[in-house]
Amino acid sequence: MSAGEKIVILNVDDLESQRYVKTRDLHAAGFAVIEAQTGAEALRLIEQHRPPLVLLDVQLPDISGFEVCAFIKTKWPEVMVLQTSATFTASEDRVSGLNAGADSYLVQPAEPVELAAAINALLRVRRSEDALRALNATLDKQVQARTEELEQANRKLREEVVQRQKAESQLLQSQKMEAVGQLTGGLAHDFNNLLTAVVGNLDLIRARATEPRIARLAENAFKAAERGSKLTAQLLAFSRTQKLATESVDLNRLIMDGYELLKQSLGANIAMQTDLHPSAPCVVADYNQLEVSLLNLAINARDAMPEGGILTITTACDATDDRKVVLSVTDTGTGMSPEVIARAFDPFFTTKPPGKGTGLGLSQVYGLVRQMGGDVAIKSEIGKGTSIQLLLRRSNVSTETATEAQGAAERGHAERILIVDDDHDVRGLMTDFLSDIGYVVHEADHGAAALALQKTVNPQLMIIDFSMPGTNGAEVVKAARAVQPSLPVLFVSGYADSAALEAAMGTAPFLRKPFRPAELASAVRTTLDAGGGSKP
Ligand SMILES: Nc1ncnc2c1ncn2[C@@H]1O[C@H](COP(=O)(O)OP(=O)(O)OP(=O)(O)O)[C@@H](O)[C@H]1O
Numbered sequence: 001m002s003a004g005e006k007i008v009i010l011n012v013d014d015l016e017s018q019r020y021v022k023t024r025d026l027h028a029a030g031f032a033v034i035e036a037q038t039g040a041e042a043l044r045l046i047e048q049h050r051p052p053l054v055l056l057d058v059q060l061p062d063i064s065g066f067e068v069c070a071f072i073k074t075k076w077p078e079v080m081v082l083q084t085s086a087t088f089t090a091s092e093d094r095v096s097g098l099n100a101g102a103d104s105y106l107v108q109p110a111e112p113v114e115l116a117a118a119i120n121a122l123l124r125v126r127r128s129e130d131a132l133r134a135l136n137a138t139l140d141k142q143v144q145a146r147t148e149e150l151e152q153a154n155r156k157l158r159e160e161v162v163q164r165q166k167a168e169s170q171l172l173q174s175q176k177m178e179a180v181g182q183l184t185g186g187l188a189h190d191f192n193n194l195l196t197a198v199v200g201n202l203d204l205i206r207a208r209a210t211e212p213r214i215a216r217l218a219e220n221a222f223k224a225a226e227r228g229s230k231l232t233a234q235l236l237a238f239s240r241t242q243k244l245a246t247e248s249v250d251l252n253r254l255i256m257d258g259y260e261l262l263k264q265s266l267g268a269n270i271a272m273q274t275d276l277h278p279s280a281p282c283v284v285a286d287y288n289q290l291e292v293s294l295l296n297l298a299i300n301a302r303d304a305m306p307e308g309g310i311l312t313i314t315t316a317c318d319a320t321d322d323r324k325v326v327l328s329v330t331d332t333g334t335g336m337s338p339e340v341i342a343r344a345f346d347p348f349f350t351t352k353p354p355g356k357g358t359g360l361g362l363s364q365v366y367g368l369v370r371q372m373g374g375d376v377a378i379k380s381e382i383g384k385g386t387s388i389q390l391l392l393r394r395s396n397v398s399t400e401t402a403t404e405a406q407g408a409a410e411r412g413h414a415e416r417i418l419i420v421d422d423d424h425d426v427r428g429l430m431t432d433f434l435s436d437i438g439y440v441v442h443e444a445d446h447g448a449a450a451l452a453l454q455k456t457v458n459p460q461l462m463i464i465d466f467s468m469p470g471t472n473g474a475e476v477v478k479a480a481r482a483v484q485p486s487l488p489v490l491f492v493s494g495y496a497d498s499a500a501l502e503a504a505m506g507t508a509p510f511l512r513k514p515f516r517p518a519e520l521a522s523a524v525r526t527t528l529d530a531g532g533g534s535k536p
């Protein structure tokens with residue numbers, strides 16, 4: 001209601017004279033008035049105009065004033081009712097009026113000032129009630145807003161606590177891995193040295209045994225020691241102390257090259273599928289080691305799907321870090337509990353029965369990837385499956401350049417190469433391949449033969465097995481360099497740990513068995529091109 005607009009009062013009375021007097025008095029007091037003669041008409045006018053106050057005579061021809069009042073209060077509680085009657089003489093009447101919901105009552109005839117004062121008093125009450133209600137509403141709103149603010153702050157706090165706990169447990173986990181890594185690294189080095197001696201001596205015993213029984217025993221011991229060597233190699237991988245031959249690796253190619261082997265290892269029950277990013281950048285990796293890791297992951301997946309399932313190998317660019325490429329191996333197997341996830345990378349942690357798993361697969365994968373500057377993540381849900389993600393460092397070499405480099409410029413130009421290896425098959429393989437691609441190859445199966453041959457051949461490169469029985473590779477090289485001081489040498493070795501080689505030869509070029517012919521070609525080319533200054 002705008003200022004200056006008059007307040008409307010509904011005056012309900014069937015007696016014209018009384019109605020007239022009241023209307024006149026109301027006009028005089030500054031109100032606007034509408035009139036009704038019956039209860040029904042009154043209700044209709046209220047419905048239509050919603051006057052703030054009804055002046056209601058108790059005696060009406062159709063409905064009793066009390067009933068009209070009760071009806072108003074139920075339907076429009078905000079409309080005030082001032083009852084008037086000449087018969088408000090008995091206190092019961094006043095009581096029933098108030099009980100019916102009337103806000104006040106007035107005995108007729110009333111003085112004009114008394115009527116105006118009564119109405120104004122009621123309107124004042126109504127106004128303060130309204131103000132109170134409005135205040136209440138804003139208070140409610142304020143409390144609600146404040147509660148929401150507090151809830152939000154609380155939520156944020158809880159999130160921060162969770163984040164913090166997560167960061168703390170990540171830190172703990174990485175500290176644990178660091179400590180376990182150092183421990184196993186130290187142990188594995190010592191064991192590797194011991195095993196080298198054991199394997200070497202057993203090999204000699206085996207070769208010299210005249211009695212078949214002794215030869216058999218030596219053979220058994222030799223095999224066990226070799227298994228030990230394999231284990232130490234895995235431990236060395238975990239402790240990140242193995243020597244890596246890192247290069248720029250095209251992941252998609254690595255997966256496609258290994259596809260058949262992987263498929264075979266999975267068995268017929270498991271479907272294998274790939275989802276390869278067509279232009280996934282190359283990564284910095286040791287090709288052979290990464291291939292072994294992929295196989296490890298596939299075998300884990302197979303073991304987790306005894307009833308069969310699907311294995312998916314994916315390459316993708318990391319969404320958050322463009323320096324990383326993600327290689328993931330996902331299965332639809334049993335999944336891992338949070339407890340198993342927390343310990344999965346620990347060396348020797350396995351849930352498999354004795355003889356089925358050593359618990360070194362994932363620790364090896366972890367160590368390798370970390371050593372290559374990447375990271376490993378496990379996402380797994382019990383009953384749904386597992387996804388192991390290797391985040392690998394992208395290399396600056398483009399896929400095309402890497403592929404080209406793998407094929408070109410590796411050929412020989414009749415350079416003379418002296419191959420020294422006691423293993424007949426390996427030696428033959430190297431000789432055949434290197435002759436095929438344009439080198440002139442001479443071979444020797446032990447140190448002394450090699451040194452004798454060197455004098456006649458005057459080689460431009462010596463490829464030598466580091467770990468030969470008798471005189472080891474380092475000693476042969478020393479003797480050869482006494483004759484040709486800057487003879488380039490490429491070592492090949494089956495040992496995962498090259499600590500002994502490094503101790504003997506420093507940072508000599510090195511090729512780990514087993515290698516692919518292309519790797520041999522590339523290593524030979526690189527070593528020759530780097531040159532040792534030897535004259536042809
Ligand atoms: N894909 C997977 N699904 C479910 N559980 C897995 C999966 N990969 C690994 N695990 C769990 O993590 C444990 C450790 O795996 P890890 O590869 O290190 O060892 P292993 O497979 O038990 O033995 P190893 O690999 O030396 O033969 C497993 O025993 C298994 O409980």
Ligand SMILES: [Mg+2]
Nearest residue numbers: 296300361362
């Ligand atoms: Mg495994």
